[in-house]
Amino acid sequence: MKIEYEKCKACGLCIPFCPVGAIGKEGDRVVIDQEECVECCLCLRNSKCPTEALYQEALQMPRSIRKAFSDPLGKHENTDLGHLGRGTEEVKTNDVTGLVHGTEYIAMAVEPGRPLVGARISDVEKIAMAIAPYVVSYDQNNPTTKLMIDQKKGLFEPSIKNEKVLSCILEFKLAAKDLNSVMKAFEEVGKEVDTVFSVGVIAATDEQGNCPAEAVIRKRGITFLETSTKVNMGLGKPLFTA
Ligand code: SF4
Ligand code: SF4
Secondary structure: OEEOOOOOOOOOOOHHHOOOOOEEEEOOEEEEOOOOOOOOOHHHHHOOOOOOOEEOOOOOOOOHHHHHHHOOOOEOOOOOOOOEOOOOOHHHHHHHHOOOOOOOEEEEEEEEOOOOOOEEHHHHHHHHHHHHHHEEEEOOOOHHHHOEEEOOOOEEOHHHOOOEEOOOOEEEEEEHHHHHHHHHHHHHHOOOOOOOEEEEEEOOOOOOOOOHHHHHHHHOOOOOOOOOOOOOOOOOOOOOOO
């Protein structure tokens, strides 16, 4: 996002709308820190700038990644997916898609970044590299997957590593037996990254209604009182055969 200084009155109305604190006062001017700005357009859409001084140039790669992941209306034009949003709907539609319908495999949705923090792709790569030995496959319909140059090693294109996004999502499948190792890898890499990340675990219950993944997570000291859970009741029309 840029400011047209011939028009800007330095009123500061746009400052509180920035979710990453990229807009601030510098002397008697209001400026946007281009390194921190994630091109989300919230300032442009919400501040009602009295002089229409805010504007966004047509963004090229790699900067266009910022908008694609951070602007709710930003399209992933940098990939052949072209859709809106940061991930897929897989997590919420598992009843129907059956990505995970046995207890042998688990799916995960790991989301680096949050409002006020954001995440650089270099940190997303650190997380992907930490779990690389355990990932069976990444969701190929996910825009973060599309930015990887080596999914087996969790590597991203070097030219995009400094790009900052509000958040993005790594969606992948792993063998249930590796869940404990993956949780351990998250704990370790969490000390190295300059952002926060949430971990979504998508696991099926067995015929008795027990969820083996839950026991593994509890064993690592994470109680379900600290997490939020969603239970799919199998009410959708399945597209798979169990
Ligand atoms: S709202 Fe507009 S005029 Fe006011 S500081 Fe922001 S860009 Fe400048
Ligand atoms: S586009 Fe978003 S991140 Fe950039 S200055 Fe505006 S509100 Fe902040």
